[in-house]
Amino acid sequence: MKNLTAAAPAPVPAGRPPVRPGLGDRLKVLIRYPETGITAVAIVIAIVFEALNNAFLSSEVPVLLASTAQYGLIAVGEAMLMITGEIDLSAAKIYSTTPFFAFYLSAAGVPWPAAVPLALVGAAGIGWVNGFITVRLGVPSLIATLGMLFLLNGAILTVSHSQPARTPESFINVLLGSDQQNAGTGISQIAAFLWLVAIALAFAVVLRRTRFGLHTIAVGSNLLAARELGIRTQRTKILNFVLMAVLAGFAGIIEACASGSIDPSAGDNTLTLYAIASAVIGGTSLFGGSGTVIGALIGAFVVASLNDGLPLVGAQAGFADVPLGIAIVVAMILNIKLTALRVRQV
Amino acid sequence: MSSGNGAAPGPPPGSGVVPALGDAALLLRAEGVTKNYGPSIVLRGLDLQIARGEVLALVGDNGAGKSTFIKILSGFHAPTSGTLYWEGRATVLTSPTQARALGIETVYQDLALVNDLTVAQNMFLGREPIKRVLGVLPLTDAKAMRLRTREFLDQVGIRLASVDSLVRDLSGGQRQSIAVARAMQSQPKLLIMDEPLAALGVREGAHVLDLVQEIRRRREVSIILIVHNYSQIFQVCDRINFLFAGEIVLDVATSAITEEELIRMVKAGLGAQAAARPAGSGS
Ligand SMILES: Nc1ncnc2c1ncn2[C@@H]1O[C@H](COP(=O)(O)OP(=O)(O)O)[C@@H](O)[C@H]1O
Ligand SMILES: [Mg+2]
Numbered sequence: 001m002k003n004l005t006a007a008a009p010a011p012v013p014a015g016r017p018p019v020r021p022g023l024g025d026r027l028k029v030l031i032r033y034p035e036t037g038i039t040a041v042a043i044v045i046a047i048v049f050e051a052l053n054n055a056f057l058s059s060e061v062p063v064l065l066a067s068t069a070q071y072g073l074i075a076v077g078e079a080m081l082m083i084t085g086e087i088d089l090s091a092a093k094i095y096s097t098t099p100f101f102a103f104y105l106s107a108a109g110v111p112w113p114a115a116v117p118l119a120l121v122g123a124a125g126i127g128w129v130n131g132f133i134t135v136r137l138g139v140p141s142l143i144a145t146l147g148m149l150f151l152l153n154g155a156i157l158t159v160s161h162s163q164p165a166r167t168p169e170s171f172i173n174v175l176l177g178s179d180q181q182n183a184g185t186g187i188s189q190i191a192a193f194l195w196l197v198a199i200a201l202a203f204a205v206v207l208r209r210t211r212f213g214l215h216t217i218a219v220g221s222n223l224l225a226a227r228e229l230g231i232r233t234q235r236t237k238i239l240n241f242v243l244m245a246v247l248a249g250f251a252g253i254i255e256a257c258a259s260g261s262i263d264p265s266a267g268d269n270t271l272t273l274y275a276i277a278s279a280v281i282g283g284t285s286l287f288g289g290s291g292t293v294i295g296a297l298i299g300a301f302v303v304a305s306l307n308d309g310l311p312l313v314g315a316q317a318g319f320a321d322v323p324l325g326i327a328i329v330v331a332m333i334l335n336i337k338l339t340a341l342r343v344r345q346v
Numbered sequence: 347m348s349s350g351n352g353a354a355p356g357p358p359p360g361s362g363v364v365p366a367l368g369d370a371a372l373l374l375r376a377e378g379v380t381k382n383y384g385p386s387i388v389l390r391g392l393d394l395q396i397a398r399g400e401v402l403a404l405v406g407d408n409g410a411g412k413s414t415f416i417k418i419l420s421g422f423h424a425p426t427s428g429t430l431y432w433e434g435r436a437t438v439l440t441s442p443t444q445a446r447a448l449g450i451e452t453v454y455q456d457l458a459l460v461n462d463l464t465v466a467q468n469m470f471l472g473r474e475p476i477k478r479v480l481g482v483l484p485l486t487d488a489k490a491m492r493l494r495t496r497e498f499l500d501q502v503g504i505r506l507a508s509v510d511s512l513v514r515d516l517s518g519g520q521r522q523s524i525a526v527a528r529a530m531q532s533q534p535k536l537l538i539m540d541e542p543l544a545a546l547g548v549r550e551g552a553h554v555l556d557l558v559q560e561i562r563r564r565r566e567v568s569i570i571l572i573v574h575n576y577s578q579i580f581q582v583c584d585r586i587n588f589l590f591a592g593e594i595v596l597d598v599a600t601s602a603i604t605e606e607e608l609i610r611m612v613k614a615g616l617g618a619q620a621a622a623r624p625a626g627s628g629s
Contacts, residue, residue, distance in 0.1 A: 209485045211474050214467055218460045225458035228422055229472035230443030289462040 034283030065193035072300035073251035074275035077244035079296040085288030086141040093152035096267030098249030099256035127245025131238030221289025281331040379428030390592035399565030406589030420452035421445030449535035461514035518545035
């Protein structure tokens, strides 16, 4: 099949001749990146809040970053999962269950280097069940994970008798470079955020530069095509459920360390919703196929800014949900429109 | 149903002569392939064979089961019963990956392209080259994918502004060209194309036919081509198999019949012939 160069004229009209891109073209190229919009929004929010309360960036940043870490870790998992066309509503409950796994293991004498990873294996197991029920049994993930949400909620409240536990000192030391005294202070909060940044960057690479990542996109974008090409579609989806659960579990352990206590009511379901909101305003579509991990990270920062920042600049508690609600819908509309608007490069 | 050493699946009397093929020349033989989707029977004992380097046209009405049969050859569907002989050996295809590894490449009717991936990523989807970063991390070799895609598209005369474009942004003809190019790229032994000309304009379609002709001239790759246009078939195919009611009812060399004769036969009702046969009771 070589030496076909002589064959026939080009079947496809040649594209526009390469021209040096002007500023306008460069801006148009930016539109191609789904992270562009959310980054602009994040910058505007930071500037506005700093203008309204000039202590915002200096004093509130650790709190903000800690919230960003909470939403963000789950949002990264949701973004990946939403790219496959699925969703996990039980994330917040995996978040509250996993630290208990670690706590009980630790109480039973398992040292922390084993207790934390084993707890995450437990979280992975929950994710696998979610994935199995969705993919193999054909239950929509919305329903499968809704069931898991209530199951875990009931189980953890019962087992813990609704009582919080103290986070073992060793966990805090290792994960946040802090101790029980400093739990909840700036150092541990920034450490939590650094965990998020490292993990989000890793997942961004996984999504774009590994076979698993490309198959994740393929499965969500065109399931039939993925199957026709021999991609193991079921395994790809289930693995994303597992990763989602491990991320949620890890977020829970980080939070247990940052706050110094393991609280059975810590994983409120709004946490899941904030995480999904982060992914959506970050540019991930629920239709599957398109999405971005970095966008989810920045989205989490925006959600945290609205939640934590608006009260600081004088808004009533709870008001933050108003712009957030609008942002979610607007982001989705933009997502749909931008796909249609995207400059034809070919 | 035919039996024995590579005898052609019995052509109806009066059709063109199909030379019997020795086993060495045979690339693929399907014997008694049936396929049911639940209660509905789509293939009822299909016999077909293709020699090395041969270009075979598979024709039949919409809904005749052409795509279903193609998907059995590509490892996507398991047949309900029947046997495939690949290079003389009875072979059970359990997945598209296995079929691709054997050298069976398919251009599916739906093209099997992923809109949210780039042209280069689509060209290698399911078999991405890997490079180890820091000796361990298995990352896809994006640079190699881009480079090889660009080289190959140049080679087969398909021009795109960028192999980094999302497939979503391509025209119908470009998409079809990419799907065809992807199947040819890995130098398969058997190239299956399910209506590869459907979305192509006259010029693009002619180009794909030129590529088929070029492959045929070299006699290294066998092709099963599903096309509806008889003059295109006579232009590039060695043999025609007509699928009706789940069976091959006509197997004829293009050299043994003229286009006009074939059209007359089809009009006179290959279907009637099939219905008259005991196995093909559906009409
Ligand atoms: N996955 C499927 N499930 C059930 N029926 C199917 C499926 N795929 C195809 N069919 C049916 O099988 C018959 C043959 O379809 P197909 O192989 O696509 O025909 P062709 O490609 O010759 O037009 C049609 O009646 C079609 O409706
Ligand atoms: Mg078809």
